[in-house]
Amino acid sequence: MDSLPSNQAVKRMIDQLVKRLEEANYAYHVLDQPILLDYEYDQLFHELKALEINNPELIASNSPTQRVGAKPLSTFQTMPHEMQMLSLDNAFTLQDILAFDRRIKSRLMHAKFTYICEPKLDGVAVNLLYESGQLIQGLTRGDGYYGESVTDNIRTIASIPLRLRGSDWPERLEVRGEIYIPKEKFKVMNADFVLVGKKPFANPRNAAAGSLRQLDSRITAERSLQMCCYSVGMMTGDPLKTQEQMLEKLNEWGFRVNPLIKTVKTIEACEVYYDAILERREALPYEIDGVVLKVNEFIHQKTLGVLVRAPRWAIARKFPAQEATTCLKVVEFQVGRTGTITPVGRITPISLGGVMISNVNLHNMQEIQRLGLCINDTVIVRRAGDVIPQIVGIASNSESTNRLPILMPIHCPSCQQKLIKTPGLVAIKCLAGLNCLAQKREAIKHFVSRKAMNIKGLGEQLIQKLLDQQLIQSAADLYLLTVDDWMKCDRMATRSIDNILKSLALSKQTTWKQFIYALGIHEVGESTAQILAHHFLNLNQLMVASQTELQQLPSIGETMADNISTFFKDPNNQAMIISLQNSGVTWPTNEIKMQHNAVLSGQNWVLTGKLSQMTQEQASDYLIALGAHVNPVISKKTNRLLIGDHPGSKLQKAKKLEIDIWSEVQFIELLKQYELL
Numbered sequence: 001m002d003s004l005p006s007n008q009a010v011k012r013m014i015d016q017l018v019k020r021l022e023e024a025n026y027a028y029h030v031l032d033q034p035i036l037l038d039y040e041y042d043q044l045f046h047e048l049k050a051l052e053i054n055n056p057e058l059i060a061s062n063s064p065t066q067r068v069g070a071k072p073l074s075t076f077q078t079m080p081h082e083m084q085m086l087s088l089d090n091a092f093t094l095q096d097i098l099a100f101d102r103r104i105k106s107r108l109m110h111a112k113f114t115y116i117c118e119p120k121l122d123g124v125a126v127n128l129l130y131e132s133g134q135l136i137q138g139l140t141r142g143d144g145y146y147g148e149s150v151t152d153n154i155r156t157i158a159s160i161p162l163r164l165r166g167s168d169w170p171e172r173l174e175v176r177g178e179i180y181i182p183k184e185k186f187k188v189m190n191a192d193f194v195l196v197g198k199k200p201f202a203n204p205r206n207a208a209a210g211s212l213r214q215l216d217s218r219i220t221a222e223r224s225l226q227m228c229c230y231s232v233g234m235m236t237g238d239p240l241k242t243q244e245q246m247l248e249k250l251n252e253w254g255f256r257v258n259p260l261i262k263t264v265k266t267i268e269a270c271e272v273y274y275d276a277i278l279e280r281r282e283a284l285p286y287e288i289d290g291v292v293l294k295v296n297e298f299i300h301q302k303t304l305g306v307l308v309r310a311p312r313w314a315i316a317r318k319f320p321a322q323e324a325t326t327c328l329k330v331v332e333f334q335v336g337r338t339g340t341i342t343p344v345g346r347i348t349p350i351s352l353g354g355v356m357i358s359n360v361n362l363h364n365m366q367e368i369q370r371l372g373l374c375i376n377d378t379v380i381v382r383r384a385g386d387v388i389p390q391i392v393g394i395a396s397n398s399e400s401t402n403r404l405p406i407l408m409p410i411h412c413p414s415c416q417q418k419l420i421k422t423p424g425l426v427a428i429k430c431l432a433g434l435n436c437l438a439q440k441r442e443a444i445k446h447f448v449s450r451k452a453m454n455i456k457g458l459g460e461q462l463i464q465k466l467l468d469q470q471l472i473q474s475a476a477d478l479y480l481l482t483v484d485d486w487m488k489c490d491r492m493a494t495r496s497i498d499n500i501l502k503s504l505a506l507s508k509q510t511t512w513k514q515f516i517y518a519l520g521i522h523e524v525g526e527s528t529a530q531i532l533a534h535h536f537l538n539l540n541q542l543m544v545a546s547q548t549e550l551q552q553l554p555s556i557g558e559t560m561a562d563n564i565s566t567f568f569k570d571p572n573n574q575a576m577i578i579s580l581q582n583s584g585v586t587w588p589t590n591e592i593k594m595q596h597n598a599v600l601s602g603q604n605w606v607l608t609g610k611l612s613q614m615t616q617e618q619a620s621d622y623l624i625a626l627g628a629h630v631n632p633v634i635s636k637k638t639n640r641l642l643i644g645d646h647p648g649s650k651l652q653k654a655k656k657l658e659i660d661i662w663s664e665v666q667f668i669e670l671l672k673q674y675e676l677l
């Protein structure tokens, strides 16, 4: 029988496993370059855990198994920072920045220096204390002199080393940086909160702060917090020379440092950096609220010194705000294409990120109740990317004495028909269909939209006028309008009329899929239209399809099948289709026929990267023809990822979730096998 390994040997095994896991952790969380697959990491982790369970005296404080959270605390202890944590002065304009540059130059008596430009992460500042390379303590910023000890919580954050890497680190060291939650993780976390009836966080910064200040660190461990470092406080040993050198060292010692940081020679170059980062702001996976400009050389920083709470050698160049407070004046109710009623808030106009905002989407009555909104409240409005501005909460200083409740409408604001709320569903609906003028207008808007018939130059106002003057009754009538009709409608210039007639004529050459989508059948979006287009060779086949046949297709359930067959049975819709065909709307015959033995049936595929033999759209067409679902994002449900060149983060995520990865070559083999190529 084999003898058990000696205590020494077990210790060596544990040390090796800890080291290997630390390396993998660093590669994944700090360098963004994974060296282990997820299951390999898990395997090593379980091996280590098993050894530790049998040898609890050998558990090292820096073991990755010790990151899962500790016993809950009853309160946070207040502790001093070894060196004060400074704050930053803000600059909002180019003038502010130029004045900052002049002040520096005059104080440095025109000595040579450089600036280092860093993205300003919008999270929570922390200060970590390392002694003999071990993480000893983690404090929040507090008042700059004293912070709260959140050490147990800090230890759960994977991008923070529990012990420093390498060997040239100082004996005692304070590391400063920002704790944040990536935008995607924030979205998922809030969606989960809503699911279980918890109040979601207003923004990723609040989510990071709330998660870091959990008395139970096991909760923090589940919150996907990250840390990016930007400075040191107290540090023993040889002093470093520049901020750039210090960031390099921090990275070597195991910390995440923002890769977008750049050293430049002039203030003009700082401004170019600011513009470039502002441009990338939306695309970045984390929230930033500006850039920080710092004099790079420590010797010059020392000369410049500190003024009360902020250094003279640094400034935060803030981006235009994306959040602002204003008054909610009125709530109106809009009718959507399928009759859903959506509340829209009219606010006192405000500028957000350089754009004037006067309307906000309030989604539904449940959202209004969740926010506890009333007319005349002072509200926080937020705009992010191309998302329609939202109200994220009532401002804490809102003290309106004239708060008026927002009442659910009883009748459709367009056709006055009584509204219906289906029990269990959030939406309230007008069921008048195309007898409701608003729904008719929305249906025509959908018909002309880019992914449908792609009729350019026909905006909402023009459609409304055509309807008001009864020049059209349905989308098909658009093709019957004469020059006289157009002149009657809007007293338009002949050139504009010419342009509209041209784009109407152009739109008649469409695709089978676009035509189906343009019909506006309830719940038939682009991907269902594609499925139908692949399965049915022509319009006649689709129009007479039975519900049973429809339901055999991927992702078409009972309701959808019912919507489709009801649509084609309606004589008004039949008349509209005939009229469209008589006007000359046509499409090429079906190119890729749906495979009846859909080999990929039930599989969820995601595509990423540039394919060399076909576009992503063509690849999706083939996948759908083989019965697969094609999704835009990777989730636990994804079965396969098809990758082209530069696959990006989807590939990493797929590896993490152990999703089957397919190359284009493999995919083409499959297509050939099924005679699609």
Ligand code: IVH
Residues within 6 Å of the ligand: 086, 087, 088, 118, 119, 120, 121, 122, 123, 124, 125, 141, 177, 178, 230, 231, 292, 311, 314, 316
């Ligand atoms: S330097 C003097 N650098 O911004 C050093 N701060 O508004 C003070 N912040 O409390 C901090 N990114 O929480 C610095 N690259 C960066 C930063 C940064 C975000 C935060 C930090 C600070 C706040 C000041």
